[in-house]
Amino acid sequence: MRMQVAVDCSGVPYPVLAQGKVTLCGTVESARPEGSVYRLKLVINGKSGVMPEPGQFYMLRSEKSGVLLARPISLYHAEKTHRGVSLEFLILLKGNGTKELCSLEVDDGVQILGPLGNTFPKPQPNTKVCIIGGGVGVAPVAGFAETLQPDSYDFYAAFKSGSYGLDRIKPLNLVIATDDGSVGTKGMLPVIISEAKLRLEQYSAVYACGPSPMLAYVKSIAEKAGIPCWISMEAHMACGVGVCLGCTIATTEGNKRCCKEGPVFDASILQFEKPKVSPAVIEAQKNVPLKKNPDLSVSVAGVTLRNPLIGASGTFGFGTEYASIMDVSVLGGIASKGLTLEPRPGNTGIRIWETPSGLMNSIGLQNPGIPHFIEHELPQMLALKPVAIANLSGSTIDTYIDGAKLLDQTKVPLIELNISCPNVKAGGAAWGMTCDGAASVVKEVRAVTNKPLIVKLTPQASDVVGVALACIEAGADAISLSNSFQGVVIDIERGVPVFDNIKAGFGGPAVRPMAVRLVYDLYTALQTLPVEKQKPIVGIGGISTWQDAIEFIMAGATALEVGTATFMHPLTMKRVIEGIAAFMKRKGFTNINQMCGIAHCI
Numbered sequence: 001m002r003m004q005v006a007v008d009c010s011g012v013p014y015p016v017l018a019q020g021k022v023t024l025c026g027t028v029e030s031a032r033p034e035g036s037v038y039r040l041k042l043v044i045n046g047k048s049g050v051m052p053e054p055g056q057f058y059m060l061r062s063e064k065s066g067v068l069l070a071r072p073i074s075l076y077h078a079e080k081t082h083r084g085v086s087l088e089f090l091i092l093l094k095g096n097g098t099k100e101l102c103s104l105e106v107d108d109g110v111q112i113l114g115p116l117g118n119t120f121p122k123p124q125p126n127t128k129v130c131i132i133g134g135g136v137g138v139a140p141v142a143g144f145a146e147t148l149q150p151d152s153y154d155f156y157a158a159f160k161s162g163s164y165g166l167d168r169i170k171p172l173n174l175v176i177a178t179d180d181g182s183v184g185t186k187g188m189l190p191v192i193i194s195e196a197k198l199r200l201e202q203y204s205a206v207y208a209c210g211p212s213p214m215l216a217y218v219k220s221i222a223e224k225a226g227i228p229c230w231i232s233m234e235a236h237m238a239c240g241v242g243v244c245l246g247c248t249i250a251t252t253e254g255n256k257r258c259c260k261e262g263p264v265f266d267a268s269i270l271q272f273e274k275p276k277v278s279p280a281v282i283e284a285q286k287n288v289p290l291k292k293n294p295d296l297s298v299s300v301a302g303v304t305l306r307n308p309l310i311g312a313s314g315t316f317g318f319g320t321e322y323a324s325i326m327d328v329s330v331l332g333g334i335a336s337k338g339l340t341l342e343p344r345p346g347n348t349g350i351r352i353w354e355t356p357s358g359l360m361n362s363i364g365l366q367n368p369g370i371p372h373f374i375e376h377e378l379p380q381m382l383a384l385k386p387v388a389i390a391n392l393s394g395s396t397i398d399t400y401i402d403g404a405k406l407l408d409q410t411k412v413p414l415i416e417l418n419i420s421c422p423n424v425k426a427g428g429a430a431w432g433m434t435c436d437g438a439a440s441v442v443k444e445v446r447a448v449t450n451k452p453l454i455v456k457l458t459p460q461a462s463d464v465v466g467v468a469l470a471c472i473e474a475g476a477d478a479i480s481l482s483n484s485f486q487g488v489v490i491d492i493e494r495g496v497p498v499f500d501n502i503k504a505g506f507g508g509p510a511v512r513p514m515a516v517r518l519v520y521d522l523y524t525a526l527q528t529l530p531v532e533k534q535k536p537i538v539g540i541g542g543i544s545t546w547q548d549a550i551e552f553i554m555a556g557a558t559a560l561e562v563g564t565a566t567f568m569h570p571l572t573m574k575r576v577i578e579g580i581a582a583f584m585k586r587k588g589f590t591n592i593n594q595m596c597g598i599a600h601c602i
Contacts, residue, residue, distance in 0.1 A: 015241060019063070020044050020087070020110040025102065028090065032162035032182065037136060038102040040073075040089045042110055049084025050115060054144035055232055055264045058087065058114030059240040062100045069238055070111060071097040072259070074140040074209070077168065087112075090165055092136040116240045117263045120144045120207055120230055123152070127204035128172065130227075132218055134158045134189060134210020138165040140232050140263075141209045145169040154201065158189040158214065189214055198225040205230065206267075216272035229267035233258055278554075280598035287588035294584035295591040296577070298332065300536050300559050301452030301477035303413050305332030305387050307580070308553070308592055309573045312540060312563035313338055313391035313416065313456075314363065318377040319384050325570045329385035330577060335561060336373065336381065338391045338418055341399045341406075343369035349500035353489055358508030358542075359564045360487055362499040365393055370403045374410055382411055389454070392445075393418040401444050408449035415451045417442065417476075420458035420483035432458045435470035446475030454538060456480040464518055465525045472535050480538035480561065481518050485511050508542055508564040515541020516555050523556025523597050544572060546579020556597040 020042035031037035040060075043049075052058075052075050061070035077088035093102050104110065120141075123129045131153050133141045138157055142165045145155060150170035157163060157176045163183045166174065176184030177192045185191050189210075198206070198221060208218045209232035222229035235258040237247035242260035249256045251269040256262060296307035310333035316322060319334040328334070346366025353360040368377070373390070381388040390412045394400035400417070407415055419432035419441055431441045442455055455471040457464060459482040468479045484505030489498045498504075519539045526534045539557030543549055544565035552560055565572040589595050 015114050015116050016050060018044050018049070018112045020060075020112045022104045022106050022108045022110060023086070024106070025104045025108075028164045030162050031164045032160070036093055037164060038091045038093060040091055040101060040104065042087045042089075042112065043081060043084060044087065044112060045081075045084040049081075051080060051085055052078050052087070052115035053119035054147050055120040055140055056115040056117050057140070057240075057263060058089075058112055058116060059237075060089070060101055061097075061111045062104060063109035063111055065097075065100050065111075067097045067100060069097070070113060070240070071101065072116075072234070072237055072240060073101070074137075074143075074232070074234075074263070075115070076139040076143050076165065077146065078143070090136055090139040113240055117259055118261070120232075120264050121205075123148065124204050127152075128201065129153045130156065130193070130198065130201065130203040130206045131171070132156045132158075132189070132193060132206065132208040132210070132214075133165070134208075134214040135160070136165075137208075137210030137214075137232070139209075141207055142166060142169050144207060145171065154203075156189070156193045157184075158192070158210070159183070189217065193218075193221070195221040195224045198222065198227055203227055208232070208267075212272060212275070215267075215270075219267040219270060219272065222267060230264055231267045231270060232263045233265055233270070234263065235259075278598045278601050280594060280601055281587065284588035284590075284594060287590060288586070290585050290588060290590065294581055294589060296332075296581060296584075298536075298558050298592050300333075300538065301414060301454060303387055303452055305559060306385075307332040307577050308549070308557075308559040309333075309577050310335055310389065310538065310559055310561045311386075311566065311573065312561035313389075313418065314361075315563035315566050318373075318381050319386065319388075320377075320380050322566075322570060323384075326574055330574050331386040332559065333387040333389050333414075334381060334384065335389040335416055336377065336391050337367050338365045338393045339367050339370050339373055339403065340365055340393050340395070341370055341403045343367065343372065347499075347501055350498050353498050353504070355487075355489065355506070355508075355510070357510035358506055359567065360489060360499075360504045360506050361484070362501050362504040364501070370406050374406060378410060378412060387413050389414040389416050391416045391418050391456070397441060397444050400441055401448055404445045404449045404451075408451055412451065414454060415445075415449065416454040416456050416480060417445055418456045418483070420456050432467060433461050435463065435466050438467045439470040439474040442471045442474035442476050452477045454478040454480050456483055456540075458483050459485050459514065459518060459541075465521050468522050469525060469529075472529075472533060476535060478536045478538060478558075479522065480540055481522060482515055482541055485514070509544050509548075510542065512542030512548055512551075515539065516551055519552055519557050520555040520599065524600060526556075527597075527600070543576070544568060546576045546583060549576050549580055550583055550595065553592065553595045554597070554599040556600070558592070558596055 024041035028037040057074045059070035073089045151172040154173040155171035160179045175192045206222045206229040235247035238244040247258040250271045313335040347364030455476040484507045487506035536558035538559045539552035540561040
């Protein structure tokens with residue numbers, strides 16, 4: 001006996017968690033730019049194959065996914081099969097989640113939660129309605145149009161370039177606008193639909209989905225024309241079933257959940273706010289297109305780097321180790337392995353432990369000692385094109401002082417004073433935990449060297465900003481923020497901590513938002529100081545893409561250190577540099593300084 005599908009009081013099926021199998025995944029050829037939109041078809045067999053209603057959506061996640069959350073994707077088309085239901089989606093390639101969905105192959109498994117959300121209200125009998133879709137927003141309204149009587153509606157579609165998703169609709173009139181004029185009328189949506197047009201055609205209702213600015217326009221003209229309007233909205237969400245409250249939409253009736261009270265809303269209650277844009281972004285756009293390549297060079301403590309990317313201490317050796325793998329000359333700088341006055345063998349036991357979105361390490365400052373570095377490794381670093389940075393650590397003030405004296409006699413351009421190592425028992429992060437402790441080390445080292453001094457801080461301090469300002473007052477020329485966070489992992493089979501030192505350093509993509517927050521807070525505090533005391537920040541923590549790098553720069557970082565991501569892919573920093581350049585060219589930024597700290601200008 002077949003189980004009956006559970007429905008709510010409106011007859012809408014309750015969502016089910018099911019496995020879908022991919023039957024088709026490929027690019028939509030008519031979409032521009034090529035490869036920007038994909039068509040994904042899934043089949044759900046058995047009782048889990050519930051037929052959705054027009055306007056609903058699904059939470060989709062590849063079973064071999066590396067992302068945390070499923071992605072909400074509007075339904076484009078659905079049909080019953082002899083064994084279940086076939087679902088079709090149009091997916092705009094945008095981030096990691098959609099990239100995974102667009103990379104699926106036939107017979108791959110997909111975790112499906114749905115159908116979710118409400119539906120488009122049915123039009124009044126014997127009337128003509130107006131349907132409007134923008135970009136990939138054509139998917140849900142085209143799916144809705146499929147269910148209407150042919151010739152009972154006019155369909156207006158707007159795209160940047162090309163057109164797609166219109167194969168199954170049967171409108172009385174199909175009108176298309178494209179920004180570049182490649183299809184239909186050249187221009188944006190207002191060139192093909194207006195308040196006057198709505199009045200002239202005497203539509204009984206308007207249905208729309210697309211980018212927020214377009215939807216705000218549709219709401220406006222529908223209200224002026226006195227025509228009911230239904231809009232399908234989208235929002236970031238975690239659950240899709242109304243639990244997380246992350247997808248709320250501001251309305252005149254209070255917050256509404258996009259996944260439960262939506263995604264289809266009566267436009268009259270929606271409140272469209274103009275998105276915030278930094279004045280620096282608006283100003284930079286005046287330079288588009290750039291007449292020459294952007295200038296990526298930055299100045300840190302008076303030393304010029306060809307670009308902001310620095311191989312982080314402990315993750316790039318002395319530069320020569322990666323020379324056969326990548327062209328290290330493309331980097332702005334290389335920070336040496338953490339150096340102490342005397343050679344160190346490092347910690348015993350397990351030293352590396354992978355975690356979700358991160359890497360824990362307990363190396364313990366294994367290094368050949370500063371005298372050996374000066375004689376052997378430093379000459380090789382100086383021979384490379386990136387700026388060489390000596391990372392100086394110690395266990396006592398005297399060892400910091402003696403190490404600094406030796407480095408001061410060399411040609412190394414910069415010293416990074418490490419008072420933040422999270423996995424040594426003596427010294428290390430202990431010096432950077434308090435304002436007085438940090439200031440005392442910086443002051444003593446500053447007294448024995450004329451080298452520009454970057455001070456590397458720990459995120460474990462209770463007042464990181466206060467420690468940074470104390471370091472600047474004591475003579476720091478720049479602040480690098482931050483070193484690894486501390487963590488503990490347990491071997492559950494043995495019932496003991498994995499690392500001999502128990503606590504270990506934790507870095508990687510998972511720490512990035514916390515590291516960006518530290519940079520943001522410090523930059524905010526620096527703006528209150530006299531100009532001569534406003535020192536540059538070197539941002540560190542979970543940078544693995546050019547987008548991450550831009551985020552740090554906009555938060556206030558002048559330069560960036562990349563660590564764990566190099567282990568993920570040796571060419572990460574090269575790709576980040578290329579991505580920064582491409583972004584600046586697209587947005588109109590001519591140099592890094594134009595982006596630095598602009599997130600504070602709103």
